Amino acid sequence: MSDIVNVRGLVKRYGEKLALDHFDLRIARGEIFGLLGPNGCGKTTAINCMLQLLTYDRGDIELFGEPMMPARYDLKRRIGVVPQQVAVLDELTVRENVDAFCALYVADSRERRRLVDDALDFVGLADHARQRPRRLSGGLLRRLNIACGIAHKPELLFLDEPTVAVDPQSRNAILDGICRLRDEGATVVYTSHYMEEVEQICERVMIMDAGRSVAEGTPDELKRLIDLGERIVVEVDAPGESLLARVRDLCCVTRASYADGELRVDCAPAAHALLDVLAVLEEAGAEPGRVWSEPPTLNDVFLELCGRELRD
Amino acid sequence: MNVSNGLRTALRLVRFDLVQALRNRGIVIWVMVFPILLSTVFMFMFDGYESGEAIAGVPVGLVEDDSSEARGLAEALEGVSRGEDALLDVTPYADEGEAALAADAGDICAYVVAQEGEDPRMVVPARSAGGTDQAIVQIVLDRYLQVSEAIEVVAEKEPSALASPGAVEELAVSLSGDDIVSEHISVLRTQSSEFSRYYYAMLGFSSLMGAQVALLLVISKRADGSPAGMRRQVSAAGPATQLASGLVTSWIVVFCCLVVSLVYIRMVAGVSLGGREGLAVAACAACALVSCAIGTFIGAIPRLSSETKDVICTVLTMGLSLPAGLFGTPSQRLCDWLSANFPLVQLANPAVQVGEAFYRLTFYDSLAPFAGSLATLVGISAALFAVAALFMRRQRYAYL
Numbered sequence: 001m002s003d004i005v006n007v008r009g010l011v012k013r014y015g016e017k018l019a020l021d022h023f024d025l026r027i028a029r030g031e032i033f034g035l036l037g038p039n040g041c042g043k044t045t046a047i048n049c050m051l052q053l054l055t056y057d058r059g060d061i062e063l064f065g066e067p068m069m070p071a072r073y074d075l076k077r078r079i080g081v082v083p084q085q086v087a088v089l090d091e092l093t094v095r096e097n098v099d100a101f102c103a104l105y106v107a108d109s110r111e112r113r114r115l116v117d118d119a120l121d122f123v124g125l126a127d128h129a130r131q132r133p134r135r136l137s138g139g140l141l142r143r144l145n146i147a148c149g150i151a152h153k154p155e156l157l158f159l160d161e162p163t164v165a166v167d168p169q170s171r172n173a174i175l176d177g178i179c180r181l182r183d184e185g186a187t188v189v190y191t192s193h194y195m196e197e198v199e200q201i202c203e204r205v206m207i208m209d210a211g212r213s214v215a216e217g218t219p220d221e222l223k224r225l226i227d228l229g230e231r232i233v234v235e236v237d238a239p240g241e242s243l244l245a246r247v248r249d250l251c252c253v254t255r256a257s258y259a260d261g262e263l264r265v266d267c268a269p270a271a272h273a274l275l276d277v278l279a280v281l282e283e284a285g286a287e288p289g290r291v292w293s294e295p296p297t298l299n300d301v302f303l304e305l306c307g308r309e310l311r312d
Numbered sequence: 313m314n315v316s317n318g319l320r321t322a323l324r325l326v327r328f329d330l331v332q333a334l335r336n337r338g339i340v341i342w343v344m345v346f347p348i349l350l351s352t353v354f355m356f357m358f359d360g361y362e363s364g365e366a367i368a369g370v371p372v373g374l375v376e377d378d379s380s381e382a383r384g385l386a387e388a389l390e391g392v393s394r395g396e397d398a399l400l401d402v403t404p405y406a407d408e409g410e411a412a413l414a415a416d417a418g419d420i421c422a423y424v425v426a427q428e429g430e431d432p433r434m435v436v437p438a439r440s441a442g443g444t445d446q447a448i449v450q451i452v453l454d455r456y457l458q459v460s461e462a463i464e465v466v467a468e469k470e471p472s473a474l475a476s477p478g479a480v481e482e483l484a485v486s487l488s489g490d491d492i493v494s495e496h497i498s499v500l501r502t503q504s505s506e507f508s509r510y511y512y513a514m515l516g517f518s519s520l521m522g523a524q525v526a527l528l529l530v531i532s533k534r535a536d537g538s539p540a541g542m543r544r545q546v547s548a549a550g551p552a553t554q555l556a557s558g559l560v561t562s563w564i565v566v567f568c569c570l571v572v573s574l575v576y577i578r579m580v581a582g583v584s585l586g587g588r589e590g591l592a593v594a595a596c597a598a599c600a601l602v603s604c605a606i607g608t609f610i611g612a613i614p615r616l617s618s619e620t621k622d623v624i625c626t627v628l629t630m631g632l633s634l635p636a637g638l639f640g641t642p643s644q645r646l647c648d649w650l651s652a653n654f655p656l657v658q659l660a661n662p663a664v665q666v667g668e669a670f671y672r673l674t675f676y677d678s679l680a681p682f683a684g685s686l687a688t689l690v691g692i693s694a695a696l697f698a699v700a701a702l703f704m705r706r707q708r709y710a711y712l
Binding site for chain 2: 051052053071073074076077079081083085086087088089091092096099100101103104105107148149
């Protein structure tokens, strides 16, 4: 499959601050690619450089196999952008907004009418077409934000944290919509610091920190990078330090902590980890309540690779 | 994107920009409605002044000794002191000392002394000699003396002519009525009104307020101005094309608003444009241009929030309108003082130049001064556009 995005050695500085540090990125046609990282890690800067909104100090950017330049309007015509902030015009109605942004790409008004209808149907805003944005809820505004970015049927779509401050129902609708876009042939670059979303919809993920790629692969490949088999969570009264130390001393345990009535024990892949932990607790006379096991998440991967939580 | 495609795209986008501008509450209030409201306020304010403005007679004192010569002069002066268009307002005094005190106090501009055995004479206070009022009194007195002399000659050569009753009264009538004509002569081509300047200054204010249209559209098209601007900048329409559509739109909106204001002050407020209404509309075109330039310039200033730019636009509008004479007599005095002492400052002030353009168009015979004002406005616009382009160029790919 050919690469639709190919970024090599991208360096971007804001004064003394290095925002992108020899950043490389390859995205294949037709995939949903996740850029995962904490706020300020360089996700948006990377996208803005690819879109030629920002100058960069070094590096090459190719989109659709061609060098991307500020005046490559032929390439820009094939790109859609859904920025992090809701980017609509308050004075225009929902329909006029989608039409106005679509008009930046499509000249023919009849074709545009059809595209606008499609976009409004796609995001479920057809019933709100005559309303002004300020009358929409946060979730509907986000959907309008997406409609404005996809109306011209882009082949490459950049979605920059499209689900920030969105209710669960709207979030699910947005994520379903993104998958449908992919199914219709679009390539999606999806940035977020919500690892669950990235894990849910992205075929491949890049974890970024401090302007560079820390790891890249499918979610399963990334999870295999770290030495975490499972996390055992036990509801139990506060264990003493000696009991915590005995749990940590188990050969399969890599980390153990207690907070909010839960003992959380990270274990290396091992067959008997759960039994070993419960045995130590029983010996100490602790009375466990609920006990369950969680598979590793991308947040665990990030924690392991970067030494801090994704949302720190 | 070639030029013709760019133009077509720009015209396509004008429709959306127009809707955006015309639905913006701030623009509707400040650019469309406010000038009409202000004109209406001016109308009511100045209507009160104008209706209360009566032609007052020139205050003059009269000292007479009840002799026949003095009575003749007194009757002649009383003749021109009667009626709505009385030329003089005569106050009798018992003696010269009393009249001199009144003249020194400024109650009268001069006094006339008529005593037996001597020709009538006019006395003016030393500190205010040479005024127009005194000249009027002098003319009346000279005329009286000429007519008296004529009567004496007639009495000597044709006594029967003065035998009829009322001959002296007719003489007084001839002094005040048909023979002495007071005519308002102006060096301007249209009769000037001190209130016209307020309306012209108001047009200057409106032009600057109109900068909000360009400001709104520029901000909504710049990547660093708003999220919508960022989205527009990454689109398939180039920044120059989008800026062109915004400028065309803001020019159309401001031009139409100015023309509406112009029609209102001409037709409703009755402000004269010297019969040059067509050229006044052309002036509106230049005013709209400078309005676009100011909005573009403020919109292009880097690293300022849109709220800050709004404040700058409002403060600039108020600040530049002050020396244009919009805010009452002190403001007009400031305008005159600056024009006399710092003409370059006034030259660079678009609000002043807009007001000047309409003033010169209305009152000057030659169109050259008017053309000079328009050229200045175009020059200011060009300078502001150039600086704005420089700002945009410098920030284009530097930061967000």
